[in-house]
Amino acid sequence: MPRIIKHMQVIEDHWQMLTLAEGETPEAVALPAEPTLLPLAVWLLRRDEIVAAGLELGVWLDAGEGPEALADDLERLPVIGVNFPKFTDGRSYSSARLLRERYAYHGEIRALGDVQQDQLFYMRRCGIDAYAVRADKDIDKALAGLAVFSETYQAAVDQPQPLFRRRAAHRQEAA
Amino acid sequence: MYRYDSTDQQLIDERVSQYRGQMARHLAGELSDDELRPLRLQNGLYIQRHGPMLRIAIPYGMLSSAQLRKLAEISRRYDRAVGHFTTRQNMQLNWPQFEETPEILAELASVEMHAVQTSGNCIRNITSDHFAGVAPDELVDPRPYCELLRQWSTFHPEFAFLPRKFKIAVNAAAQDRAVIRAHDIGLEVISDERGEIGFKVLVGGGLGRTPILGKVVREFLPRRHILSYLEAILRLYNRYGRRDNMYKARIKILVQALGIEEFARQVEAEWAHLRNGETTVTDAEFDRISGHFEPPAWEALPVEDPVHSARLATDKAFANWVKRCVHAHKTPGYAAVTLSLKAPGVAPGDISEAQMIAVADLADRFSFGELRVSHEQNLILSDVRLGDLHELWQLARGQRLATANIGLLTDMICCPGGDLCALANARSLPIAAAVHDKFDDLDYLYDIGDISLNISGCMNSCGHHHVANIGILGVDKNDEEWYQITVGGQQGNSATIGKVIGPSFYAQEVPEVIEALINVYLEQRTASERFIDTWQRVGADPFKARAYAGRDRRRTAKVAGKDSNIKEIVNA
Numbered sequence A: 001m002p003r004i005i006k007h008m009q010v011i012e013d014h015w016q017m018l019t020l021a022e023g024e025t026p027e028a029v030a031l032p033a034e035p036t037l038l039p040l041a042v043w044l045l046r047r048d049e050i051v052a053a054g055l056e057l058g059v060w061l062d063a064g065e066g067p068e069a070l071a072d073d074l075e076r077l078p079v080i081g082v083n084f085p086k087f088t089d090g091r092s093y094s095s096a097r098l099l100r101e102r103y104a105y106h107g108e109i110r111a112l113g114d115v116q117q118d119q120l121f122y123m124r125r126c127g128i129d130a131y132a133v134r135a136d137k138d139i140d141k142a143l144a145g146l147a148v149f150s151e152t153y154q155a156a157v158d159q160p161q162p163l164f165r166r167r168a169a170h171r172q173e174a175a
Numbered sequence B: 001m002y003r004y005d006s007t008d009q010q011l012i013d014e015r016v017s018q019y020r021g022q023m024a025r026h027l028a029g030e031l032s033d034d035e036l037r038p039l040r041l042q043n044g045l046y047i048q049r050h051g052p053m054l055r056i057a058i059p060y061g062m063l064s065s066a067q068l069r070k071l072a073e074i075s076r077r078y079d080r081a082v083g084h085f086t087t088r089q090n091m092q093l094n095w096p097q098f099e100e101t102p103e104i105l106a107e108l109a110s111v112e113m114h115a116v117q118t119s120g121n122c123i124r125n126i127t128s129d130h131f132a133g134v135a136p137d138e139l140v141d142p143r144p145y146c147e148l149l150r151q152w153s154t155f156h157p158e159f160a161f162l163p164r165k166f167k168i169a170v171n172a173a174a175q176d177r178a179v180i181r182a183h184d185i186g187l188e189v190i191s192d193e194r195g196e197i198g199f200k201v202l203v204g205g206g207l208g209r210t211p212i213l214g215k216v217v218r219e220f221l222p223r224r225h226i227l228s229y230l231e232a233i234l235r236l237y238n239r240y241g242r243r244d245n246m247y248k249a250r251i252k253i254l255v256q257a258l259g260i261e262e263f264a265r266q267v268e269a270e271w272a273h274l275r276n277g278e279t280t281v282t283d284a285e286f287d288r289i290s291g292h293f294e295p296p297a298w299e300a301l302p303v304e305d306p307v308h309s310a311r312l313a314t315d316k317a318f319a320n321w322v323k324r325c326v327h328a329h330k331t332p333g334y335a336a337v338t339l340s341l342k343a344p345g346v347a348p349g350d351i352s353e354a355q356m357i358a359v360a361d362l363a364d365r366f367s368f369g370e371l372r373v374s375h376e377q378n379l380i381l382s383d384v385r386l387g388d389l390h391e392l393w394q395l396a397r398g399q400r401l402a403t404a405n406i407g408l409l410t411d412m413i414c415c416p417g418g419d420l421c422a423l424a425n426a427r428s429l430p431i432a433a434a435v436h437d438k439f440d441d442l443d444y445l446y447d448i449g450d451i452s453l454n455i456s457g458c459m460n461s462c463g464h465h466h467v468a469n470i471g472i473l474g475v476d477k478n479d480e481e482w483y484q485i486t487v488g489g490q491q492g493n494s495a496t497i498g499k500v501i502g503p504s505f506y507a508q509e510v511p512e513v514i515e516a517l518i519n520v521y522l523e524q525r526t527a528s529e530r531f532i533d534t535w536q537r538v539g540a541d542p543f544k545a546r547a548y549a550g551r552d553r554r555r556t557a558k559v560a561g562k563d564s565n566i567k568e569i570v571n572a
C-alpha cells in the first residue's frame, strides 16, 4: 500500500488520485468505488450524482485552479488535494492558505505531484497536512523536511501570529 | 545597523544546516542536478561560465566593518581574493568551490550574513538609498522599513516559488537614489497631510528584455498595512502571473495585461480580506527595529571646518575628489564619502581582499565602523568629519579607492558580461576598460560633467543600461560581439528608459561612438546643461547623425537574444 506523510508521520494510505487519461472526459469517466480524489471538472459536473451515490470521494485542485470553485462544497469533502505539477510551481501554496484562512476548511489538505522533502516546511506553514511524497524519493527521510526551522517570521496557517507580535510578548514577560 | 537577536541568528544557522543537508544529499546522488538547482539558487549559488558563482546578500547595502573583514577572509580562503559588488547591493564571488559553499555560508552566519534568496524566483534582497539615515533630503530613515521587509520576506512560505524573481526597493528621500521605478515593487516613504507615515506603492517596473517603469497602484498606504498589502499583491502575482513563458513571467507583464486600474482593483479586493489582521505591523515593532538605526554618536561640530576649507583652496586634486566623492550630510560638520570602485584597469564594482580590509579599517577610523554598498557598485562611508576628509582621501588614494569620478563618465555600472556570465551575448568588461582608456583625462571628464554610462552583456540588463544616459548592450550576431547603444535613459525622479539610436556597433567602434555622442553635447550645450538636458532639448537626430557618420551601415546586427541555458535563466 502507498505511504504518505500525515500528522507528522509516515502512514499507509488508501486514497488514490484520478487523472483523466487521453480520450476520457469528465462527463463519462467511471466513478471509482474506492476512496479517490477527483479532478475538479468531474466534481463540478457530477456533484449530485457523486453525493447521491454516497461514494467516499474528494477533489484535487490543479495549480491553476483556485479554491473559489469549491467554496460551497467544503463540508462534503473530507480531503482536498492541491497539485504541484513542478517543484517550482508555487501556486498551490496560495490555494492551501486560502482554503484554510478564507474558507475555514478543516478537512485534510494533501500535497500531490512533485512533492519532495524541501517543500514540506513551507507546505505545512500554508496549511497542508498530508504529503504524498514523490514515489521515487525516500519518504522516511523526507519527514525531516517538516521541521527545518524552529521559528518563523510571518503569520501563516500554522502560526497566526507573526514573530514581531510574539517577540513583543516575550519582551513584556521579561520586563 | 540591525543586529540579530537570538531568533534571527537561530534561523540563519538552521538555514545553513538545511543547505548542508541538501548538498550532502546531492553529493550522495539523492538530489539530481535539476532538483538541486532551485535549492542552491535560493542560497545564492549559480553555475556560471567557469563554474560556481555565489551571491551574498547585503541587505539594503548595509555592512559593518567586521562583516567586510569576514568577506575579505572568505574571498581569500574560498575564492581568488576578490569580490564583486552588484547593482542589488550584494557581493558576488566568482570562483568558489561548489563543495565548499556550505562552509562559506556558515562563515557568513557567524557575522549575521547569508545568501538567502539572492537568486531564484522569490523575493530578493531589498534595496534602498545608500545615503539612508544621513541624506539631507530624506523624510525619514528608510532602513527600518527595509529590515521589516527583509524579515517578512525571509522564508516566506507562500512566496518562495513565484513565477519569476521579485525585487523590492524603498526610497524615503526627495531624490530617488534606489531606482524604485525599475523594481517589481517600488516603495516611496511619504507622509499624508496629517503627518502619518506611509507609502506610495509602485508596481510592475523592471528592466530585462522588456523595460517598463513601475506605476502607482496606491497613492498612500499607512505604514502599518505594508505587509498585508504586499501579501495581497504577491498573492495575485503568485496565482495569476504567467508561468508558461519565462520572458513574460515578471509581474510587469501581469500588470500590463490587466491594466493598472484593474490590477489595483484586484489588489484591493484581495487586501480587503487581509487588512487589519495579525500581520498589521505594530508601533512597537516599528520602534524596536528603528532602535537599531539610531544615529551614531555624532559630535556637535561647526558647519565649516577652517582647516578643511583651507585645504580645498590649495590642493586641487583633493578639491576635485571632494567635489565628486563627498556628499552632503544632514548633520553639521559631517559628510558622506564615496570610495570609487571604478579605477582604471579594474572591473567596475570589483574589490580586492586587501582593499576590503583597508576599507574596514577606514570605516572603523572615520565612520563609526559601518559602510554601505551603492547600487552604482561603489562603497560609502556615511559619517565622516569634515576635518578627517583629507587624511581619509590620502589613505583611500593609497588603496586606489579615491578615483574622483563619481557621477562622471567612467563611474560605469557594468555587469560581469561574457568573461564570467554564461548568459552573456558579449563581454562588457573590455568595453568598460576601453572607455577608461579613451577618457583617461580627468579634466576632460570634469568638463563633460554629470553623465551615466552603463553596460550590460545581454538583454537581461543586469548593468542597468536602460536607465543610463548612454547605455551599451551586448548583442550576438553570428557569434560575434556587437553592441547596441541607447541614449536618453536616466534614473532618479525622472526615471526614463533610453532609446536605441540605431544598428549595433563593433566593439572597437564603441569608444569612438561614445566620443561622438559627447562631442555633440559639448558643441551644443548651454552653460547649465548636463548631457541628458541637451539630449532632451535638441533631440536624437544630431546625436544619431554623428554616431553613424563615416560608418559602414551594412555591418549591422539585429538585437538577438541568445536563448541558451534556459534552465539557469529560469531561476536566475
Ligand code: HEM
Binding pocket: B046, B048, B053, B085, B086, B087, B088, B092, B164, B165, B167, B182, B183, B184, B205, B206, B207, B208, B209, B250, B414, B415, B416, B420, B421, B422, B423, B460, B461, B462, B463, B464, B569, B572
Ligand atoms: C553573473 C551572473 C548573473 C546572472 C546569471 C544573472 C542573470 C540575470 C537574469 C537572467 C536577469 C533577467 C531577469 C528577468 O528579466 O526576469 C537578470 C536581471 C538583473 N540582474 Fe543579473 N545576473 C547576473 C549577475 C548580475 C550582476 C553582477 C548584477 C549587478 C551588477 C546583476 C543585477 C541584475 C539586475 C539589476 C537585473 C535587472 C532586474 C530587472 O529586470 O528588473 N546581475 N540577471
Ligand code: SF4
Binding pocket: B415, B416, B417, B418, B421, B422, B423, B424, B425, B456, B457, B458, B459, B460, B461, B462, B463
Ligand atoms: S546582463 Fe547578461 S551578461 Fe550581464 S550579468 Fe546579466 S545575464 Fe550576464
